Amino acid sequence: MNNQLTILGSGSAMPTFQNSPSGQVVELCDKSFLVDCGEGVQITMRQLGIKTARLYTIFISHLHGDHCFGLIGLISTLGMMNRTQPLHIYAHPDLEKLLRPMLDYHCQDLPYELLFHPINPRKREVIWEDRTVTVESIPLKHKVPTCGFLFIEKHRGQEPRKRYAYCSDTVYREQIVEQIHGVDVLYHEATYTERDLDKCKKHTHSTAKQAANIARLAQAGKLVIGHFSTREDDHNIFLDEAQQVFPNTVLAIERTTIDL
Ligand SMILES: [Zn+2]
Numbered sequence: 001m002n003n004q005l006t007i008l009g010s011g012s013a014m015p016t017f018q019n020s021p022s023g024q025v026v027e028l029c030d031k032s033f034l035v036d037c038g039e040g041v042q043i044t045m046r047q048l049g050i051k052t053a054r055l056y057t058i059f060i061s062h063l064h065g066d067h068c069f070g071l072i073g074l075i076s077t078l079g080m081m082n083r084t085q086p087l088h089i090y091a092h093p094d095l096e097k098l099l100r101p102m103l104d105y106h107c108q109d110l111p112y113e114l115l116f117h118p119i120n121p122r123k124r125e126v127i128w129e130d131r132t133v134t135v136e137s138i139p140l141k142h143k144v145p146t147c148g149f150l151f152i153e154k155h156r157g158q159e160p161r162k163r164y165a166y167c168s169d170t171v172y173r174e175q176i177v178e179q180i181h182g183v184d185v186l187y188h189e190a191t192y193t194e195r196d197l198d199k200c201k202k203h204t205h206s207t208a209k210q211a212a213n214i215a216r217l218a219q220a221g222k223l224v225i226g227h228f229s230t231r232e233d234d235h236n237i238f239l240d241e242a243q244q245v246f247p248n249t250v251l252a253i254e255r256t257t258i259d260l
């Protein structure tokens with residue numbers, strides 16, 4: 001299996017024909033991780049032939065609906081597929097409180113074990129680790145407690161270790177640069193462009209230019225931008241703005257993969 005990122009959704013809060021809300025699959029060292037689970041994630045995974053049987057771990061950045069509304073459907077479907085392996089969800093502790101009544105109502109007889117692991121989004125710490133991969137939380141700043149995730153390959157012989165950082169949703173936050181410095185690939189939200197800077201500040205998001213600035217300061221290998229506002233139909237506006245600051249920027253295009 002390749003080390004790669006598959007974009008399931010790169011829209012913002014409002015689902016549209018063009019974009020689904022946030023979700024991506026990170027494949028690193030023969031492991032698959034689902035990062036955020038907006039509405040529709042399970043359908044896109046199925047369309048792409050992504051095997052949910054190999055999915056053991058889900059990381060949720062924060063509890064806005066566009067990052068977690070897909071969970072209850074996915075959990076239920078995995079039950080119908082007679083899954084037996086446990087599923088681990090790492091998220092703010094409120095997630096379990098929010099989902100519990102729905103699980104009790106809709107998913108009483110899940111054939112597999114569902115385990116919630118509370119994380120503190122304000123703290124930078126190792127939240128997951130095995131023999132080959134470490135995952136750290138990246139404290140972000142948004143309307144509600146939010147963290148990104150830094151995936152780090154542990155060993156790689158003589159070659160440099162792969163590192164991938166996921167940062168959504170957040171205001172421009174230079175404090176993260178030190179932690180993500182030198183990552184191979186950085187995903188950073190770019191909800192707005194500079195012409196909507198006022199809205200961007202109000203809704204605690206970043207512009208494409210700001211995302212590019214973080215990538216430049218962090219000396220990332222590549223920047224992937226996403227979480228696009230519906231205010232712009234043409235995503236090349238985001239791309240142009242970011243590339244003026246950080247040329248090696250690509251759009252997070254749904255149903256495509258990016259090598260890590
Ligand atoms: Zn969002």
Ligand SMILES: [Zn+2]
Binds near residue numbers: 062064142169
């Ligand atoms: Zn949000």
